Amino acid sequence: MEFKETQAIYVQIADYICEQILLHKWQPDERIPSVRELAVSLEVNPNTVMRTCELLQQQEIIFNKRGIGYFISPDAVKKIRQFKKEAFISTELPSFFRSLYLLDLGLDELKPHYEKFKKSNFN
Numbered sequence: 001m002e003f004k005e006t007q008a009i010y011v012q013i014a015d016y017i018c019e020q021i022l023l024h025k026w027q028p029d030e031r032i033p034s035v036r037e038l039a040v041s042l043e044v045n046p047n048t049v050m051r052t053c054e055l056l057q058q059q060e061i062i063f064n065k066r067g068i069g070y071f072i073s074p075d076a077v078k079k080i081r082q083f084k085k086e087a088f089i090s091t092e093l094p095s096f097f098r099s100l101y102l103l104d105l106g107l108d109e110l111k112p113h114y115e116k117f118k119k120s121n122f123n
Helices: 011-020 034-043 046-058 076-103 108-122
Strands: 064-066 069-072
Touching: 011 046, 011 076, 011 108, 046 064, 046 069, 046 076
Parallel strands: none
Antiparallel strands: 064 069
16 A cells, blocks of 8 residues: 555555445455554554554444454444545535636536446446
């Protein structure tokens, strides 16, 4: 995983875990890789992964079964989408709308591009 300098690593790892859940690679009630396994595979300090797990646990996306590991909450997909929608609307959408306005692009012009993107990336 390539980390950006603009965001804390533990937050980027949380985004990675959330993406795995949204892509249905990791299912609700399924155990996620251990802190050590994630640290090795992502080439980060286990303390960084632990901080990620604490963040996701506070957001009720994962939960801990003592002595067994972390598991994905049954309603994790719903919670992730809620958090990500709020973040997208408040941070990215204003810039996106500004670009649409400056380029005189309508949403109807974007739909074919969005459909093509979905088809080529998620089918």
